[in-house]
Amino acid sequence: MANDIAIKVENLSKYYKLGVINNGTLFRDIQSWWARKLGKEDPHAKIGSKYDSTPEGFWALKDLNFEIKKGDRVGIIGHNGAGKSTLLKLLSQITSPTEGNIKINGKIASLLEVGTGFHPEMTGRENIYMNGAILGMTHDEIDKKVNDIIEFSEIGEHIDTPVKRYSSGMYVRLAFAVAAHLDSDILIADEVLAVGDAAFQKKALGKMNELSTGEGRTVLFVSHNMAQIKNLCNKGIVLEKGRVVRQDDDIEKSINYYLGKNDDNSDIMTTSWKNDGKFYDENFTPRSLTIQDLNGNIVESVLENKCSYFLKLEVDVKKISPITDFCILLYKDMEYLISSKSYNAEMNLGTNIFLCELQAKMFLPGNYQIVLAASEHNYRWILNPSDRFVVVNFTVSGDALLDWKKKI
Structure with a gap:
């Protein structure tokens, strides 16, 4: 893999078996189970035909091929169920591909779901040190970063409280501060930033832009907010039904495709x-x-x-x-x-x-x-x-x- 490539994806596919409930939380699993018992539609099922399916399961992702260069700010765009979160979990090595390969040049810091990577019984400060150790940093190296992380998160008075007592907004503040400040080459962020307030969202987007343009860090960002995507990203990947349908070196072209516009930014009249x-x-x-x-x-x-x-x-x-x-x-x-x-x-x-x-x-x-x-x-x-x-x-x-x- 060339030295200027941060991520290379070759023939990447992910297959899930049907019949297994896994919505991420026990409460949502119970809702799905109860709906099935009553003969009703699963409230957490995806609308429409989103994937290539078989009688036994479905392909959440199928035959993805792309390269991301170092320093790129890539917006991953698509409707709910298009496969965006599955792709980020594969890139973050949270789950493994069914087929294909992922080659990564550098350390990855991920911000995917609220609380991911935090131990609930540990304090915010202890989780900072644990995440730094996972990235291969020494205690002294983390010491130099910890005050900046706490200041950026704006939860200093609660930093020595177990994170299980944090609100979702506090979780996101600390998780983003950790991901942005610890030593990594690639930052991956999902829609989780939407949990934070508007002021923190703006601050976080500014920090990601600074990391990419100033420090050369590669950023992958998923959001349904096209204004945020446009402000942060310079390149785009559009997913539909688990497949890459468009890759652009100009993020506006990807956004226009998603919004049903022509490449010249004029609306396709769909009244x-x-x-x-x-x-x-x-x-x-x-x-x-x-x-x-x-x-x-x-x-x-x-x-x-x-x-x-x-x-x-x-x-x-x-x-x-x-x-x-x-x-x-x-x-x-x-x-x-x-x-x-x-x-x-x-x-x-x-x-x-x-x-x-x-x-x-x-x-x-x-x-x-x-x-x-x-x-x-x-x-x-x-x-x-x-x-x-x-x-x-x-x-x-x-x-x-x-x-x-x-x-x-």
Whole structure:
């Protein structure tokens, strides 16, 4: 492997057997088991057909090949279930590949799940020294770093408390500080940073950028926040159904592909979404989501700011669930803006039609994306907004007030 290569992946595949519950926590495993006992859908199952499957199992990753150079900041992009977290666990050597090889040139520090790598009975300070020892550092070398780690984490008054008493936010602060400051060549970070508050997220992203540009450390970053990906990363890898579908030396090209745009950053006009039969849920099956003018015609051009429009949603319901609700989320240039009020009034059996007014005059010029989300409240996702499964795009202006109205 060339000296300038940090990671080389060759024909990498990971296969999982079906029938084994492993959601990461006992509580989530019990939820999955109980749902199966009741004959209901697993609340932690992935939406749609995400992987190549066989009767015995599925390929979470299949035939991945790529190289990452030293000093690269690589954003790994894909919908939920695309295989991003599985890939990071393989690269971090938390799990082993079924097929293929991973060649790594340097030490890896990983930040994948809250609490990963920490012993709950040990204090924050003791965990710092334990993680440093795992990376091959001496006690004296860790001594030189420990004060910087504690200061960066901003949990100094609790550093000698067992980490089992930490909140998830405190866990993330300390875990990131440890991963960023101890001696490693490659830093791998998953969506776990989303647990922290906005100020710490900004601080952490700044630190990762500093490590890459200033110290030449290689960074792999997974997030559904495209603005964060764009600000931090210079290259991109897009995963779909466990396969690499795109690799770019320009991160904007990867982001544009993920958001359904052309390489010139112009939106592919997708003001109309229709269910092709691949998605079904007895409580809430979207048939179509379209942007229409006041005459009921689907809009296929830029919205004029002097006009009003409607977002029309058609939903089939085969079984009434009193806890089913849904909303839409509005994004502008990759950044989340606002969501509609959650609509959870009782629906009718059969086809239901809902309208959401879009007042173009209230929008600032730009490109927008609308994502439909639905759930059985506090039980399971029907449509997880991170999957961006039901999406329409439009170009115009504003962050209007979004409010559903039932069509009589």
